[in-house]
Amino acid sequence: MLIRGINGSPRGERGATMRLVRAVLGGAKEGGAEIEALNLVDYDLRFKNACIVCFPGGDCAFTDDFAEMYGRIRAADGLVLDSPVSIDLVSGQMKIPIDLMADGIRCQSLAGKYGCAVATSGDHAEKEVATYLNHVLKMFGATPVGEVAVAAGKDGAAIGAAEGRVAELGRTLADAVATKRP
Ligand SMILES: Cc1cc2nc3c(=O)[nH]c(=O)nc-3n(C[C@H](O)[C@H](O)[C@H](O)COP(=O)(O)O)c2cc1C
Incomplete structure (x- = not known):
């Protein structure tokens, strides 16, 4: 069982959001999962250009890092999608x-997988972002099992x-994968 964190912070590994993702993944490890986190900021991803070359067969026309990144997402049994709030x-x-994966909605590319969402903010919109990330998981066919949404506040103490x-959310995610929770 492999559970991957997909980190959308521009600060990558150094960000506040990743601290929570690491904690969720720690719980997943306790639940028996192999864990790994990837930072989207480390990947060379180009804007979607709406060419829809991917729609017939799933292959992307770009030769950037998208195929590698999407392959890692699809190879996981569980996903922790995370993002900081950026202008709401x-x-x-x-x-x-998410835009580059659009054909995956039609073919339900994440069907059978489980996931959860993590969002952090300065002081607002973290719940909306976490809800959106779980909505994305559902659109692609995955089953969300919960979310963590934290407003970091001025000193970041709330993250700690x-x-x-x-x-606990990580343990729940690992259990959902292991038992194929309906
Ligand atoms: C460009 C930018 C836009 C932001 N927009 C918001 C916002 O709209 N609402 C908010 O509460 N915090 C906002 N923040 C604060 C971040 O969401 C917050 O510091 C978050 O914890 C950063 O996570 P990270 O360290 O993982 O990147 C913004 C930060 C940046 C850099």
Whole structure:
């Protein structure tokens, strides 16, 4: 069982959001999963150009890192999708691959997988972003099992406080994958 974190923070590994993703993945590991996190900021992903070359067979016309990134997403049994709030919405780093994966809605490319969402903000819109990320999982055919949404506040103390309690979500995700929870 492989559970991957897909991190949409422009700060990558150094960001507040990744701290929570690591904590969720820690719970998933306790639940028996092999875990891995990837940072979308490390991938060379180009804007979608609406060519829809992918619609007949799924292959992307671009020769950037999209195929590798999508392959890693599809190879996972469980996904932790995460993003910081950026001007009230998901980050650009997260939205570009979501758009690039558009053909996956039609063919339900994430069917049979489970997932959860993690979002952090300064002080608002974190719940909306987490809800959107779980909605994305559902659109692609995956089953969301929960979310973590934390407003970091001025000093980021809320992130530290949340780290201790989000492992449960990872354990829930691992259990859903292992038992193929309906
Ligand atoms: C360009 C930019 C836009 C942001 N927009 C918002 C916003 O609309 N609402 C909010 O509460 N926080 C906003 N923030 C704050 C981040 O969401 C918050 O600091 C988050 O925890 C950063 O996560 P990260 O360290 O993983 O990137 C913004 C930060 C940046 C850099």
